[in-house]
Amino acid sequence: MSARTIYLLRHGQTDFNVQGIVQGSGVDSSLNEKGRQQAAQFFAAYGHFPFDRVYTSTLRRTQESVQQFLDLGLPHEAHAGLNEISWGVREGTRITMEEDAEYRQVLAEWAAGNTSARLEGGESPDEVAARQRPFIELLKARSEEQNVLVCMHGRAMRVLLCQLLGYPLQCMEGFEHSNLCLYKLHFTGSMFTVRNFLDVSHLATEG
Template sequence: MSVKKIYLVRHGQTDFNVQNIVQGSGVDSDLNEKGRQQAEQFFAAYRHLPFDKVYTSVLRRTHQSVRGFLELGLPHEQHAALNEISWGVREGTRITPEEDAEYQGVLDQWNRGETFARLTGGESPDEVAARQRPFIELLKSRPEEENVLICMHGRAMRVLLCQLLNYPLTRMDSFEHRNLCLYKLHYTGSMFTVRNFLDVTHLE
């Protein structure tokens, strides 16, 4: 079997990112000017690659982040499985670990292995992982797609990387992310390996 190359990126910057407002899956925001620039820089760096398929979440900020590739007419599928984690009633509010005890408490639970924990009305990492698993199986089942571009969201990307690389979800935060950062992975038919970790050279 040939090696499947997966280019996994987080969406570009939004005004909510700048303001430290949680978006989650319930806030369907647009890229801001810098985010659009990041998308253009990524496209300029990788437009030469023969992508067989582009996968995104159903949220606009992922579509806008790979717009250049979509405008080339590349095959595209959107999957709710790639949506960001839901932060429940806290979506659209400004919460940070330093300022919000409830939010920090849930993050602490995850680090202790209590990945079933969630904010009120939101999702747990366990639930995100469960909805991602059918997509992972779909990805594995398509060997004809040798070069794949996936655009998704920060926390959900951390969960997905844990699953692809067989890490426990307690290791989520090992996978740092920035807007329009790239993780490149290879899949040999039996295992995934990381080739590029938090690559932002295309933004420099």
Template sequence: MSIKKVYLIRHGQTDYNLQSIVQGSGINSSLNETGQAQARLFYQKYKDIPFDKVYTSTLQRTIQSVQGFLDLGLPHEQHAGLNEIHWGTREGTRMTPEEDQYYADMLLTWREGNCDVCVEGGESPEVVAERQKPFIDLMLSRPEEETILICMHGRAMRIMLCNLLRYPLRCMDQFEHLNLCLYELDYTGSIFTVKKHCDVSHLVEEQPV
């Protein structure tokens, strides 16, 4: 049986990331210069992988992160199911101590297993997990796409990994993420296994000899 290889990456850095401003599905930000450099470094490292399809969210920061591959003419689909969690009333606001405490309390609520609790005006992990499932079903229904690249967002990526690896959502914080990090997974037809975990080795520029 052939193995489906999934390269799952988070988008590159944006100014919102840099300035600690809450950035969810309601913020359609662009990569900053650092994020663009991260995208180029990832492309240089993985441009020779024979990707059959590139999947992104509908937000431009994910599309910009894989632009080098799109410029090669690779097939590309955008899916709203891959969008970041909606952080509700806190989207676009800077992380004050009060906001940081609210965020910490919400994460604790989720780690305690209450993943149906929504952020004020936004989504819960369970809502995000449910909207990801049609994409996962679609991806798995395409055996001809043996090697795929998926670019999405930090919290949504953690939820996606729980979905793929059959972890309870309360365990999602076990999956670390950084800008333009890579999770490489193999799918045998029944289970996913992780080959690379939050890998950022591609972001280290090789020094000339």
């Protein structure tokens, strides 16, 4: 049996991304003009590809990022397990490493292995990982799907990559991301491996 291929995509740019405002799972924003351009560029590069199914989170910015594929009539499922981490009471506010001691502290705890830490009212990486597991089992079980496209969110993508590749969650910062970046993975039926890491070649025409 040949290896199955999973194309793992982060959503395109939103105005909140530009402004440094945390969206999380509670802010259901749409793509901005550049985000729509990024989505169109990805479709131009991969629109001919024979995806068996498209998976997204339940949030608009992921579905808008792959809408042109859905317009082709490809099978689509939206899973809440793929939603972004919840940042709790901080969603909709600007959080930066330079200005926010609480945010820095939580990230430091995660890197130190305390992946049960969370911002007030938010989720921990452990909780995100737990809600992703049913989707992972579904993905593994659907062996008839040789090529799938999964569109999700930056922090949740880091958690998912750790789970698929067998890394502890404290290593998640090693999986960098940017808007409309692509990770291409192979799945042999027992093991996931990365073939493309932080691929943005489809955005090469960006100014």
